[in-house]
Amino acid sequence: MGPGGESDSTVADFIARMDRLPRGRHGLSPEYVARNQRERLIAGLIEALYDVGYQKTTVSLIGQQAAVSKSDFYKHFESKDDCFIAAYEMAVERIREHVDLACGEAEGHDWAQRVRHGLAALLDLFDAEPALASIVLVEGLRAGRGVYDRYQAALESFVAYLREGAPLSPTGAEVPEATAEAVVGGVASMLGRRILAGEGEHLGQLFPESLEFALAAYLGAEEARRITSAG
Amino acid sequence: MTSMRPELPREFVAGHKRRRMMDAIAELTAEQGYEATKIADIVRRAAVARKTLYDNFDGKEDLFLSAIDTSLREMRVIVEEACERTQGEEEKVSAGLEALLDYIAGHPAESKMCLVEAISATPSSARLYDVGVRHFVELLRASAPSGADLPKTIEESLVGGVAWIIQQQVRRGEAESVLELHDELRQFVLSPYLGVGRVGGAGRRK
Numbered sequence: 001m002g003p004g005g006e007s008d009s010t011v012a013d014f015i016a017r018m019d020r021l022p023r024g025r026h027g028l029s030p031e032y033v034a035r036n037q038r039e040r041l042i043a044g045l046i047e048a049l050y051d052v053g054y055q056k057t058t059v060s061l062i063g064q065q066a067a068v069s070k071s072d073f074y075k076h077f078e079s080k081d082d083c084f085i086a087a088y089e090m091a092v093e094r095i096r097e098h099v100d101l102a103c104g105e106a107e108g109h110d111w112a113q114r115v116r117h118g119l120a121a122l123l124d125l126f127d128a129e130p131a132l133a134s135i136v137l138v139e140g141l142r143a144g145r146g147v148y149d150r151y152q153a154a155l156e157s158f159v160a161y162l163r164e165g166a167p168l169s170p171t172g173a174e175v176p177e178a179t180a181e182a183v184v185g186g187v188a189s190m191l192g193r194r195i196l197a198g199e200g201e202h203l204g205q206l207f208p209e210s211l212e213f214a215l216a217a218y219l220g221a222e223e224a225r226r227i228t229s230a231g
Numbered sequence: 232m233t234s235m236r237p238e239l240p241r242e243f244v245a246g247h248k249r250r251r252m253m254d255a256i257a258e259l260t261a262e263q264g265y266e267a268t269k270i271a272d273i274v275r276r277a278a279v280a281r282k283t284l285y286d287n288f289d290g291k292e293d294l295f296l297s298a299i300d301t302s303l304r305e306m307r308v309i310v311e312e313a314c315e316r317t318q319g320e321e322e323k324v325s326a327g328l329e330a331l332l333d334y335i336a337g338h339p340a341e342s343k344m345c346l347v348e349a350i351s352a353t354p355s356s357a358r359l360y361d362v363g364v365r366h367f368v369e370l371l372r373a374s375a376p377s378g379a380d381l382p383k384t385i386e387e388s389l390v391g392g393v394a395w396i397i398q399q400q401v402r403r404g405e406a407e408s409v410l411e412l413h414d415e416l417r418q419f420v421l422s423p424y425l426g427v428g429r430v431g432g433a434g435r436r437k
Contacts, residue, residue, distance in 0.1 A: 055354060144266075144351045152399070170426070176415035181399075182392035189364075189391020190384050196361060209382035213389075216423040221381060224423075 038076045040066040042087045045080075049139050050131035054084075081143070088147050091136050092154045098125050103161060111165045112215055112227050118161055119187075119211050126191070127204030134200055137192040158184045162214070170220050183214050249287050251277040253298035254340075256291075261343040265295060265352035292353055299349050299356055302341040303363040309334050311370060320376040321425065325417050327374060328393070332410045335397065339406035346398050364390060376424040389420050 044066030048057040059080055063070050077083040102121030106114045126133035136154070140147045162180040169175050187210050191203060199206075208228050215224035255276035259268040270291055274281050288294040313330035314323045335342040345363065349356040371386045382388075393416050400409050 142351050142354070142357050148351060155395075176418050178396050178412065178415045179419055182396050182416070182419045185395025186388040186390075186392025189395060190388040193361070193364070193387050193391070194384070206384065209384045210388075212382050213385060213423070216381075217419060220426045221423050222426075225380070 037066070037068050037072060038086075041068055041073060041076055041083060042090055044068070045083050045087045046091065046131045046135050049084075049087075050134050054139050054142060059083075081146075084143055085146060085150070088135060088140050088143075088150055091132050092150060094132065095122065095125060095136065095154070096157060098122070099158070099161070111167055112219070114165070115162065115214055116211055116227070118158075119214065120207060123204050123207040123210065127202070130195075130200045130203065133191065133203055134195055137188055138195050141192070155181075155184050155188060167218055169218065170223065175218055179217050183217050187214060245287075248277070248279050248283055252279060252284055252287065252294055253301060256294050256298050257302070257340040257344045260295070260348045260352070261340040265348050265356075292355065295344075295352065296355055296359060298341075299345050299359050302338070302345050303359065303366075306331065306334050306345070307363070307366050307370075310367070314370065314374050320374065321421060323374045324371070324376075324420055325413075327370065328417055328420065329410070329413055332397075332413055332416075335401065335409050336407050339401070339404075342397075342406050343401050346394065347402055364394060367394075371420070376421070381423055385423055389423070392419060 041062055044062045044064075045057065047065050048061045052061070057080065059070055059073050062068075062080070062083065063073050073083075077086065099118050099121050102117045103114055106117035109117070136151070140151045159180045162183060166175065166180065190210070190213075191206065194200070194203065194206060212221075212224045212228045215227055219227070252273060255273050256268065259272050259276060268291070270281065270284065273291070273294070274284055277284075284294065288297060310327045310330045314327040317323045317326040335346075345360065349360040351357070367390045368386045371390055375386070396412060396416060397409060400406065400412065
């Protein structure tokens, strides 16, 4: 992210802010402009991907979205895939920061409340930025091995959140080891399928269902519903 | 072929060759990925003439898609049959899951092709994977214990969770031991319907 604590900006603000950069002799250092170009290209790829899909996202289109020339594109990235990986990493990092922050705020609350906070933060972010959700949950999976490993690593970090302080089942039995992974993989897959079904603009609406599903695997359906509807 | 086994009818030989080419692409994509797999590798592995491949398929992608489609169909039929011949909702889900894991353990290359490679190889193969998942979502919806008032996306989340666990096992090259996951996955799938910790005993036919 650019200088001056811009790490919590959205892709849209980012583009808007870039548009306000004075043209020509703006007195900014070449490093700063180069950095902005790189970030603008990443934002451009995410938008292009969301609009037309991976196949039709060309270097020219990314350049157009970012207002960066094709030759400047190649100063920052070797190829579309190279830019894709950078975009993917940035997207995952933003999600992680966002969820981290929310979980930090819920520190001291019980496990279910922490899950609620983390998941709410995740779905709020996806709701505000459907393009971000799409690259992470759909396009990333289709982009081949290098990105798949990053998808897997991203999911793993959420598994750790879920495992931390997870309760025993209501009967006192240990919840199966694979549960946290299955819950995270399940939520990611379900959201991805909803995006494919054309509901990507409304992922926030899936918050109660996602929370209920995640909690039900540990606490049972009734308790999960009680906590979910308690707000 | 005819010189070796003159007694075999022509259709049998042709069908057998198709199958061999589909097996070959499954093995090769499982070993080295779709991109790296060349027509030359496929015809060599299947021991067929290049012309035979083009007589049967439009090319590499067509063969790949046919192989995925065939394997996913087999997988689905085996799971559906296991559900159909089993009584009781809890037992149905358990039997279906066991049949699925059993198929994967017995077909590691086909499983890797369908459950891992298909997702990222080509847009059409990704679509076949998505359709495959949708069938399992529908099957779970039809077979799962009724009565519980659960979110409408519950089956998508459960099937997605099971798929994720299986995919990781398959990617690690451990498809053969996937049946070891049966009990955990069965509990995971049934818990929302029956209650956590209330899913019945091991449930696997020994």
